[in-house]
Structures are given as C-alpha cells and as structure tokens.
Amino acid sequence: MSATPLPLDGGGTRHRVTGVRGALTTAVVRLTPADRQLLSRLAVFPGLFTTAAVRELTDGPDPAPALARLTGAALVVRCGTRFRLLRVVREYFAAEPVAPAATVSGADRERLDHLLNLSAVARFAGEHERAADRLIEALAICARCADVRNAGIVLDALGDAALELGDYAAAFARHTQSRRLAMRLADPLWTAESLNRLGLISWLRGDFGATRMLCAGAVAISKAQSGTRARRAQSRAVLGLGVVALHRGDHATARALLSQSFAAADRVAWRDGKAWALGQLGLLSLHEGDTTAARRYLRASLRNHHSLNARWRIASQLEALAAVALASREAEHAVRLLGAAAELRMLTGARVPPVERAARERTLAAARNAVPRARFAQLWSGVTTEQVIHGELDEQPPAARVVDPPLRVFAFGRAEVFLGSEPLLPADWTFAKPRELLYFLLTETDCTKHRIGRALWPWSTDAQVRNNFHTTLHHLRRALRQPGWVTYANGRYRFDREAGCDFDVDRFRNALRDTELAPAKWLTTAVEVYRGDFLDGVPGEHWITERRAALREDYDRAVKTLEVLRRRP
Structure with a gap:
C-alpha cells in the first residue's frame, strides 16, 4: 500500500x-x-x-x-x-483498504482464521467491542497481504458488529467499503449482499427511500444469479421492499412481499431470514387488528431469534409482543414483556433502532396508563428475562444437570488440578510446560501445533518447538493418566471435555453467556467463581498475560453490571 x-x-x-x-x-x-x-x-x-x-x-x-x-x-x-x-x-491517503487481489497463506492464514474464530465467539457471546478489535486485526492482515476477498468478509463482520452496538453510521461506512471491493472484483452476489446490508441499516434508521433504492438494486442483481446465496440475497432484498410497503400503508403489497421473503428463506433453511420475515408479518397483522395472527408470527420470530442468540432482535420482538398484549387487553403481561426487553437491552448495550422508537414509546406510555404505578414497578422487575421468554414460548427453562467429573481444573487464583479428590503435585507434571499446555488447550479454540508452539515456546526454532511439543504432550498425558483426554483431528489438538471435566473458567464464561436470560443470578455466579486472576503467580509465556487481562476485564464488567442491577428499585 x-x-x-x-x-x-x-x-x-x-x-x-x-x-x-x-x-x-x-x-x-x-x-x-x-x-x-x-x-x-x-x-x-x-x-x-x-x-x-x-x-x-x-x-x-x-x-x-x-x-x-x-x-x-x-x-x-x-x-x-x-x-x-x-x-x-x-x-x-489511499481510499481503498487493500491493494490488488491476492490470498493469505501460511502462518498469516492461520492467524487470520484464528482471529475470525475469536470474533465469531465474541459476537455470539454479545461482546461486540471485543469482536471488533479482533476483526480490525484481521483486516490489517488482509491489507498487508492484499487479500481483497477476505477484507470484504472482515468489513461485513465489522459492519454487523457496529450494527449490534447501534452505531449505524459506522455500520454503513463498513458495508459501503465492502460494496466497493465487491464492485472492484465484479462479484455480483457480494455486491447484492452489501446492498442488502446497507438497505437494512437505512431501514433501521428510518430512511425508507434509501431502503427501497438499495433493496431494488439487490433484487435485480440476485434474480440474475442462481444458488443458495442468490436465494438468500433475494429473500433479504424482498424483505426490505416489503417493509417499505408496510411503512407506506400498502398492506396488500407488504403481505405479498413479506410472504415471498419468508418462502424464499424457508426453501434454503435460512433461519435468520425467516425470523426477520415473521417479525414483520407479525407487525403487519397487528396493524390490521388481527392480534391472534400477530402473536403467532411474533412468537415464531422470537423462537428463531432466540435460537440464533440475536439479543437486540429478541428485545424488539418482546416489545412488539407487548403491543399485542395491550391490544388484547393484557396490560400486566405487556409490562412484564417490556421489563424483560429493557433488562436485556441494559445488559447487552443494545439500543432501540430509530425506526422502532416511536412505537416503543407509545407502547410504554399505554402500559403505564393501564397499570397502577406500584403494580407497574412490581411487574417490571418481578420476573427474569429467561422466565418471560420461556413463558412466551410455552417452554420450561432447562433444568441444571449435576455432574461429578473425574477431572477438576482451577485457574482462578491458585492453579490446581485434581483427579477425583487427588491433587496433582509438581512431580506429577515432571516440569512446568505440561501444566501450561493443559491450560492452553482448555482456554484456546484453535490449537494447531504451530500455534501452540508460538504461544509456549515463542523464542525457539521450529525444530526445537517440534521436540518440545511432543515431549510436553507426552508428559501431560502421563500426568492425567488417560491419553484420551487430549485428542487430535483435522490438524487440531483439543481437550475432550465430554470425558468429564469441571473447569472454573468454563463455568465463569458460561455464566456470563447466560446473563441475558437471568442477569442477577448468573452475574453473581460469575463473580463467585472468579477467586483471583487467571493463573495468578504462575510463570509462563505472554499468552497467559493476555488471557489474564481479558478475563479480568470480563470480571470487572460483571461486577459493575451487578452493582447497577442491585441499585435498581
């Protein structure tokens, strides 16, 4: 460049x-x-x-x-x-983010894949700022290696992360850059997908003129293509046109387009597309006064969004269902739904899209007028989001499963490993690296031999790393007394948790992941699990310091959020 x-x-x-x-x-x-x-x-x-x-x-x-x-x-x-x-x-300086098309290979390819995997995990867990940091690092690799196609993938993911955070200007800028790259490579489907993303952002901002123009362009391009990607692009584009028709009050056209969008998404088993179409069909039915159909559509949309862990969309569906409850003279149920949506938005940082703000304010005002103030406060915070969602979907929350694992591993505070009730002592490990390898395998997701070597022996030659790795793995398996704990497949090493392993970092992460459904309960669990910093005082390489800082940041955020919840009336 x-x-x-x-x-x-x-x-x-x-x-x-x-x-x-x-x-x-x-x-x-x-x-x-x-x-x-x-x-x-x-x-x-x-x-x-x-x-x-x-x-x-x-x-x-x-x-x-x-x-x-x-x-x-x-x-x-x-x-x-x-x-x-x-x-x-x-x-x-240069306006384009990358140079002429090329591809990433070798160590850069592994690093890029690792960053994309980390960002995907972070986004699914609702940690969109952390996901964006990983994606920015991935974009830098694409720029240095002049990989235009992967740069587009990263830019689209950055745009989606910005959208989750409610930063519509940043999301629009990212997807605009992606569209430019698609046009440089003359990739029609990539271009259509970028137009659709820009259309979605315009819709959420309330700019229906831009939505219609962008989605019409995406329809024209995707119709000329074939395959699953083309059908998905067409489904999303038609959805945007249907939303424009709904906004303009043309209910007949809106129903035809939204039904067409749902059918196209259903044919290719695209759950995300079906969830969006069902939600808009629910709003259409509510506008037409058919509360029975509206509730059916919105609950189906909620079910799909819930399975996708699309948390800001879950909040929007709960708010739409509250409007249905009010129209059905179920004011107290509407307050519960609004309270659950507000709790979810507070914990995830999800903003109300501009296009939904007026409707939400009307629903909230109507609920306040329909329920006495004291009762309103009681209903607003009387149940957890998890209970509201499962109640709306007529499901029971999954029961906790108690496991008595043969292996227990502790990383917070004092590092300890137990086989049953027997602690593993320094002599069992022979030297320090086998235990460090255990913690690396338990906390990392992409454990190739090359990546393990770079983390545990960053200053060694390739020949030294190969020798050190196999010696260390041998002593780890011997210390655990079961070679099957560490498996190898498709070029990756992994720790087999299914054999029965209780790892305190897993419990901490799972508690944070579940906070959108029962915030106070699971945040308390996470804080209790965190007995001290990750591998505090344990010597090792730089990866330990990075993991320690990331987990400490998660812990501090959990403590602050829990304090806010406890101050709520």
Missing part, C-alpha cells in the same frame, strides 16, 4: 500552503519516511484500532513509539486504549 504522493518540491522551493489540507501536508512533510508510510497504512482502518492491529498490519517492530509520535503530531487520536485516524487524514 502506498501513500498518496505529497505535493513536495524536490529542489527545496517553499510553497505557501493554506487551508486544512495545506496544514495537513505541512504536518506530514515533517514526519520521517517510516512514520509517513505507517500513517498512510493506517488508512486501512475504518474506525478505532488497537496497537495489536497495527502490529498485524506492519509485521515489524513494536509500533507503539511510532503511534506515540503520530499522536503527538495530532495526526492520530488516542481513544482510551484504542486509536483512530482523523477523517481528513484518512481521506488524504
């Missing part, structure tokens, strides 16, 4: 510069060539980025000193632990 040529005079003639661009040119000229090149490369990032992402982009020495110099020159802005480029600086 190269910088936009600077307006310099090789003979040393001084030119008078004016305006913002002139001042910017003057500031850039004063940089060293290395800092100038780094500044131009930072234009790849569409928003906030971390030092780790810059390191992935440059694949060189520690970028912190250079970032400090650029920050001091007011060309880069520090935002807490992250950075961002001023818009005028980004526009000054």
Whole structure:
C-alpha cells in the first residue's frame, strides 16, 4: 500500500500552503519516511484500532513509539486504549483498504482464521467491542497481504458488529467499503449482499427511500444469479421492499412481499431470514387488528431469534409482543414483556433502532396508563428475562444437570488440578510446560501445533518447538493418566471435555453467556467463581498475560453490571 504522493518540491522551493489540507501536508512533510508510510497504512482502518492491529498490519517492530509520535503530531487520536485516524487524514491517503487481489497463506492464514474464530465467539457471546478489535486485526492482515476477498468478509463482520452496538453510521461506512471491493472484483452476489446490508441499516434508521433504492438494486442483481446465496440475497432484498410497503400503508403489497421473503428463506433453511420475515408479518397483522395472527408470527420470530442468540432482535420482538398484549387487553403481561426487553437491552448495550422508537414509546406510555404505578414497578422487575421468554414460548427453562467429573481444573487464583479428590503435585507434571499446555488447550479454540508452539515456546526454532511439543504432550498425558483426554483431528489438538471435566473458567464464561436470560443470578455466579486472576503467580509465556487481562476485564464488567442491577428499585 502506498501513500498518496505529497505535493513536495524536490529542489527545496517553499510553497505557501493554506487551508486544512495545506496544514495537513505541512504536518506530514515533517514526519520521517517510516512514520509517513505507517500513517498512510493506517488508512486501512475504518474506525478505532488497537496497537495489536497495527502490529498485524506492519509485521515489524513494536509500533507503539511510532503511534506515540503520530499522536503527538495530532495526526492520530488516542481513544482510551484504542486509536483512530482523523477523517481528513484518512481521506488524504489511499481510499481503498487493500491493494490488488491476492490470498493469505501460511502462518498469516492461520492467524487470520484464528482471529475470525475469536470474533465469531465474541459476537455470539454479545461482546461486540471485543469482536471488533479482533476483526480490525484481521483486516490489517488482509491489507498487508492484499487479500481483497477476505477484507470484504472482515468489513461485513465489522459492519454487523457496529450494527449490534447501534452505531449505524459506522455500520454503513463498513458495508459501503465492502460494496466497493465487491464492485472492484465484479462479484455480483457480494455486491447484492452489501446492498442488502446497507438497505437494512437505512431501514433501521428510518430512511425508507434509501431502503427501497438499495433493496431494488439487490433484487435485480440476485434474480440474475442462481444458488443458495442468490436465494438468500433475494429473500433479504424482498424483505426490505416489503417493509417499505408496510411503512407506506400498502398492506396488500407488504403481505405479498413479506410472504415471498419468508418462502424464499424457508426453501434454503435460512433461519435468520425467516425470523426477520415473521417479525414483520407479525407487525403487519397487528396493524390490521388481527392480534391472534400477530402473536403467532411474533412468537415464531422470537423462537428463531432466540435460537440464533440475536439479543437486540429478541428485545424488539418482546416489545412488539407487548403491543399485542395491550391490544388484547393484557396490560400486566405487556409490562412484564417490556421489563424483560429493557433488562436485556441494559445488559447487552443494545439500543432501540430509530425506526422502532416511536412505537416503543407509545407502547410504554399505554402500559403505564393501564397499570397502577406500584403494580407497574412490581411487574417490571418481578420476573427474569429467561422466565418471560420461556413463558412466551410455552417452554420450561432447562433444568441444571449435576455432574461429578473425574477431572477438576482451577485457574482462578491458585492453579490446581485434581483427579477425583487427588491433587496433582509438581512431580506429577515432571516440569512446568505440561501444566501450561493443559491450560492452553482448555482456554484456546484453535490449537494447531504451530500455534501452540508460538504461544509456549515463542523464542525457539521450529525444530526445537517440534521436540518440545511432543515431549510436553507426552508428559501431560502421563500426568492425567488417560491419553484420551487430549485428542487430535483435522490438524487440531483439543481437550475432550465430554470425558468429564469441571473447569472454573468454563463455568465463569458460561455464566456470563447466560446473563441475558437471568442477569442477577448468573452475574453473581460469575463473580463467585472468579477467586483471583487467571493463573495468578504462575510463570509462563505472554499468552497467559493476555488471557489474564481479558478475563479480568470480563470480571470487572460483571461486577459493575451487578452493582447497577442491585441499585435498581
């Protein structure tokens, strides 16, 4: 990636510069060539980025000193632990995030896959800011390796993460960049999918004119293609057109288009598409006064969104069901639904989309008028979100299963491993690395031999890593007395938890993941499980420090959220 040529005079003639661009040119000229090149490369990032992402982009020495110099020159802005480029600086340099098409291979490919997996796990757990950090690092690899196609995948994921956080401007910018890349590669389906995403954001912002234009373009492109992706793109585009018709009061056209969208999604077993279409059919039925059909559609949509863990959409469906309950003269049930939705939004940070705000305010005002104030407060916080959702879906919450595992592993505070009731002592491990390998396998998701080697023996040669790894694995299996605990398949090593393993980090993560359904209960569980920092005082490599900091951040967030919940009336 190269910088936009600077307006310099090789003979040393001084030119008078004016305006913002002139001042910017003057500031850039004063940089060293290395800092100038780094500044131009930072234009790849569409928003906030971390030092780790810059390191992935440059694949060189520690970028912190250079970032400090650029920050001091007011060309880069520090935002807490992250950075961002001023818009005028980004526009000054290359506009496109990557160079001509290529592909990532080797260690970069493994690192990219690992970052994408981490981001997917974080997004499913509702940790969208953490997912965005991982995706920014992945985008840096794509930029450095000139991988346009994977850059588009990462940009779309960044846009989806921004959408989950309610940052519609950032989401629109990411998907716009993705559309540009799709058009550069002349990929029609990618272009249609990007148009659909932009149409969805326009719809949620209440810009139905833009929604119609973007979705009409996506329909035209996807109709000319074949296959599952084309049918999905067409289903989403038709959904957008149906929403526009619903907004304009053309109920007949809206029903035809929304039904068509649902049928197309159903044919390719696309649950997400079906969930969106069912939700809009529910709102259409509510507008038409058919509360029975509205409740049926919205409950089906809720079921699909719940299975997808799409939490901000779950909140929207609960609020729509509250409007149905009010129309059916079930005011107290409406308050329960609204309270559950509010609790879910508070814990996940999910904002009410602009297009839904007026309807939500009307529903909330009607519920307040229909129920006495004291009773309203009692109903609002009287049940958990989990109870409300399962009650709405006529399901019982899953019963807890008690397991007496043969292996118990503790990482918070004092590191301990028990086989049954027998603790494993230092002599059982022979040396420190087998125990470190156990914790790595238990906490990481993509355990290739190469990645394990880079984490546990970062300064060793490939030959040394191979020898160290096999020796360490042998001693780990011997210490656990069952070789089957550690399995190998498809180039990956994994720890077989199904054989019966109780790991306190698993319990901590599971409790945080379940907080959207029973916040106070599971946050309390998470805080109780956290007896101290991850492997506190245990010597090891840098991966331990990174994992310790991430888990500490999760713990601090849980404590703060629990304090807020306990202060609620």
